Amino acid sequence: MGSVYGQTSSKKKPPQDPYQAARDQLGKERRQELFSFAAASVLELGLPERLALLHCTDTAARLQYVAAAVQPFLADLVARVSLQQAMVKQ
DSSP, X not given: OOOTTSOTXXXXXXXXXXXXXXXXXXXXXXXXXXXXXXHHHTSOOOHHHHHHHHHOOOHHHHHHHHHHHHHHHHXXXXXXXXXXXXXXHO
16 A cells, blocks of 8 residues: 555665765866866976966966966967968968
């Protein structure tokens, strides 16, 4: 016979690992941190800039620094591509 609370004869699921959510969050933060260091490592930085990035504990700030440092290179690439396209059209 049924119950308003569900079937009484159904087996209960085992409790989920209470630390899994914490592990998932820490793993995500660790991946972001490692990515920010990898992104910074492709830049040609001097020793003071590298040390500043190593001492920086904020992943978002490190990525913002990398994004700002890449802007001149991106502008140069855009100029080169547009020049190359102009030469091909002639």
